[in-house]
Amino acid sequence: xxxxxxxxxxxxxxxxxxxxxxxxTALFNYLFAKKHNGTFVLRIEDTDTRRxxxxxxxxxxxxLDWCGIFPQEGVLPGGQVVSTPSEQHPFAPYRQSERKELxxxxxxxxxxxxxxxxxxxxxxxxxxxxxxxxxxxxxxxYDSQFREKTANSLNMTAEETAxxxxxxDNWVIRFHIPEGKTVVMNDLIRGEIQxxxxxxxxxxxxxxxxxxxxxxxxxxxxxxxxxxxxxxxGEEWLPSLPLHYLLYDAFGWQEQRPQFAHVPLLLKPSGKxxxxxxxxxxMGFPVFPLEWTDPQGEKATGYRESGYFPEAFVNLxxxxxWNPGTEQEIFSLxxxxxxxxxxxxxxxxxxxxxxxxxxxxxxxLRKRFPAQLMELFIPILKEKGIEADTEKVEKVISxxxxxxxxxxxxxxxxxxxxxxxxxxxxxMKKKFYTAETPQLIRQAIDVLALCASFExxxxxxxxxxxxxxxQLKMGQxxxxxxxxxxxxxxxxxxxxxxxxxxxxxxxxxxxxALTQL
RNA sequence: GGCCAGUUCGUCUAACGGUUAGGACUCAAGAUUUUCAUUCUUGCAAUAGGGGUUCGAUUCCCCUACUGGCUACCA
Numbered sequence: 299x300x301x302x303x304x305x306x307x308x309x310x311x312x313x314x315x316x317x318x319x320x321x322x323t324a325l326f327n328y329l330f331a332k333k334h335n336g337t338f339v340l341r342i343e344d345t346d347t348r349r350x351x352x353x354x355x356x357x358x359x360x361x362l363d364w365c366g367i368f369p370q371e372g373v374l375p376g377g378q379v380v381s382t383p384s385e386q387h388p389f390a391p392y393r394q395s396e397r398k399e400l401x402x403x404x405x406x407x408x409x410x411x412x413x414x415x416x417x418x419x420x421x422x423x424x425x426x427x428x429x430x431x432x433x434x435x436x437x438x439x440y441d442s443q444f445r446e447k448t449a450n451s452l453n454m455t456a457e458e459t460a461x462x463x464x465x466x467d468n469w470v471i472r473f474h475i476p477e478g479k480t481v482v483m484n485d486l487i488r489g490e491i492q493x494x495x496x497x498x499x500x501x502x503x504x505x506x507x508x509x510x511x512x513x514x515x516x517x518x519x520x521x522x523x524x525x526x527x528x529x530x531x532g533e534e535w536l537p538s539l540p541l542h543y544l545l546y547d548a549f550g551w552q553e554q555r556p557q558f559a560h561v562p563l564l565l566k567p568s569g570k571x572x573x574x575x576x577x578x579x580x581m582g583f584p585v586f587p588l589e590w591t592d593p594q595g596e597k598a599t600g601y602r603e604s605g606y607f608p609e610a611f612v613n614l615x616x617x618x619x620w621n622p623g624t625e626q627e628i629f630s631l632x633x634x635x636x637x638x639x640x641x642x643x644x645x646x647x648x649x650x651x652x653x654x655x656x657x658x659x660x661x662x663l664r665k666r667f668p669a670q671l672m673e674l675f676i677p678i679l680k681e682k683g684i685e686a687d688t689e690k691v692e693k694v695i696s697x698x699x700x701x702x703x704x705x706x707x708x709x710x711x712x713x714x715x716x717x718x719x720x721x722x723x724x725x726m727k728k729k730f731y732t733a734e735t736p737q738l739i740r741q742a743i744d745v746l747a748l749c750a751s752f753e754x755x756x757x758x759x760x761x762x763x764x765x766x767x768x769q770l771k772m773g774q775x776x777x778x779x780x781x782x783x784x785x786x787x788x789x790x791x792x793x794x795x796x797x798x799x800x801x802x803x804x805x806x807x808x809x810x811a812l813t814q815l
Numbered sequence: 816g817g818c819c820a821g822u823u824c825g826u827c828u829a830a831c832g833g834u835u836a837g838g839a840c841u842c843a844a845g846a847u848u849u850u851c852a853u854u855c856u857u858g859c860a861a862u863a864g865g866g867g868u869u870c871g872a873u874u875c876c877c878c879u880a881c882u883g884g885c886u887a888c889c890a
Contacts, residue, residue: 311890346889421888428887437817437886470888488820497818505888513890537819537885562821563883572883614827617839621828625838644821644828647883651826654840700853711852726850761849776849788851 304336306528307372308362309517311343312354315590315598316361318650319532319564319573322615326561327530328367329616329638339524340369342393345516347508351593355393361587364602365612366631389524394516401511404519404549405471405504409451413548414503416451416459417472440499442477471504473514473541473548481540486528486559486640493540501541514538518545522554530559530640533647559640562619565649573650583652587611605704606655610662614655618648628661660703668695674705682709684716693798697790711789715798718807719785722815726787730778736812738770742779743808752801758793782811 308324310316316324331338340362342355359375362368372392373380380390391397408414424438431438438444445452451459452474463469479495503515511519521529539558546555564573567581575598577585588600601611613629621644622629622637629637663671672692679686694708694715701711741764746752749760765775776792783804789795796804 309890313890343890349889417888419888424887432816435816439817439886472888485820491819493819499886502888507888510888512888517890532884533820534884534890539819560820565883567826570882617827619827623829625829627827627839646821648828649826651840654827657840698852701851765849771849773849780850784850786851790850790852792849 302525302527304331304334304528305339305524305526306331306336306530307339307341307521307524307526308369309341309343309520309531310358311346311349311513312351312358313346313349314351314354314575314592315586315588316358317573317575317585318587318601318611318615321361321365321367321587321611322564322618323530323532323561324362324367325365325612325616325634326620326638326640326643328369329635330528330530330640332635333638336527337371338367338369339389339526340372340374340392341520341524342373342395343513343516344393344395345510345513347510357588357590364587364608366608367612394511394520397516397520398510400523401516401519402504405511405515408473408503408548409471411548412474414471414473416463416469417500417502418449418462418466418469420468440472440501441496442475445474445500467509468506470502470506472500473503473545475500475541475544481543483539483543484557485536485539486557487643488536488560488645491536491539495540495544498540498544501538514541514545518542518549521556522546522549522551525554526556528559529556530561533560533563536560559643562644563647564618565647567650567652572647581652583655605706606659607662607666610655610659613662614658618650619644628658656703663703663705664700668692668699671695671699671705671708675708678706678709679716682713682716686716690715690798697794697798714784714786714789715795718803718810719783721785722781722811723786726777726781727815730774730781731815735778735815738775738778739782739808739812741768742775743805746796746801746808747805749801752797752804754791754793754797757796758791761793779808782815783807 306327308327310320310324328338330336340359342358344350344355355373356377359373359377363375371387371389379396380387380392381396383390405414409416424440428438450472454462475495475498477495481493481495483491483493485491501514502512504511510516539560543555546552565571566573566577567583573585575585584599584601584604584606586598586600587602589597589603590600591597602608609630612631612634616629616634616638617627620638620642623642624637626637669692672688672695675695676688676691679691694712698708698712702708742761745760745764746757749757761775761779762772764770765772777787779792780787780789780795783792783795783799799807
């Protein structure tokens, strides 16, 4: 049998910024497509005119772009309208708002076939029924029983229906859930799932207020037209899978029905519920790939702005709800493509762990060359008013690289390379400052002044030679010198620090310590 | 409430009927070191509970509990 070429889509709706769970869904789609030499399509599902947020689509494309997840087909970064089909975009357009005209005929076809019907309930009436049911501790279901009692095209003549539609815009098209059937579905991750149609309600396919299809209709029609072979989406869609199966049946598209894979949700780091947009600020970590300012002007930080490398971000979300079955944890995008399979996607939700996220970034930071990190650190130094020569900055980075997880953490740990100490650690002073200390510092100045090359190993040798010769204590001397040049009890080796500072600065700092300690 | 799905160390996860239940993050201890960090070594820590099936259950089945999702003219 000839296997169909794999075609997957990521189909977000532009109602706000994509959060990391959404990015992960996109990533899984992308990995699956690449792995099978297929096509990854980006489609924008903007049928909800009420929740549409300007800028959200641009955010989505930019976020994917930052992650290195490039769609081959569909809506591309930059947002240009691809309205006519081309070789690269054979099923254009890819925004549902640009495809409006197309859905109506499918809705009408279902009505004509008896799989759907016009309903005339008002929003208020339904709301009332729902709240009444809720008060009785029940749930209102728009099911076969209700269907019989209310005004709709099923219990009206064709003329009456036509009349009513003509007179008012207040009609919707609902799917007619068949009675007494069991829908047997298959999910690539969860296996077989069965559900009785009696528990399903007649979902709206066509909305009255904006004259657009709902997600369910548009999604199925587009997946069919765009020849999608695999639908990889979040677990929150599992409950509508039976509807979607029934829709494929009603259209007679069983053969073209894609395979479904519902990926587990990302959960809050602690407490209840799925990861939501608000968690980030509360817990002190980003939930968005990129910074986002909502229309009300409220800002939420992003992984990019928090100093994460895109590779680290992609790596960490890939391992939430999926694992390769080996002990490898660090993966490039290419390696992920090779290793990925839907079979190894977990069924249960994954709690996001900010500490592990930090660890991932640390791993990627260490892989970077000092010169690369320097590029990122120099702007931070500039902000602090430091104009150091690149050779020195690169040396600092090399020395401090394995002490930080983020580039922005360099400053707090290495400012003393650029600014001489203005205060000295009290604890250290107590421990190492004695009556002989000034004398010791003067000697050190003399010894170091004679040090020819002033390179770390030479400084180290010179100092140890002097310490041994004078029968001084290594810890005592080194810590005293550290106190003088750094002012605090942390950092790389004293000789290394002196190397970076250079002879002049080192001696200056020692001299200054003589009067300031 | 109803429907669906899930449940292995605190967290992410491995083990697809037979393991001293493995790894990673975090934490703790030790070694190295002039300090701090790195590095290395070691340690703490889990199969939700109860029934079956089986010579043998983390693994298969059932019940309970808990968790998550859905229950819109939102996606």
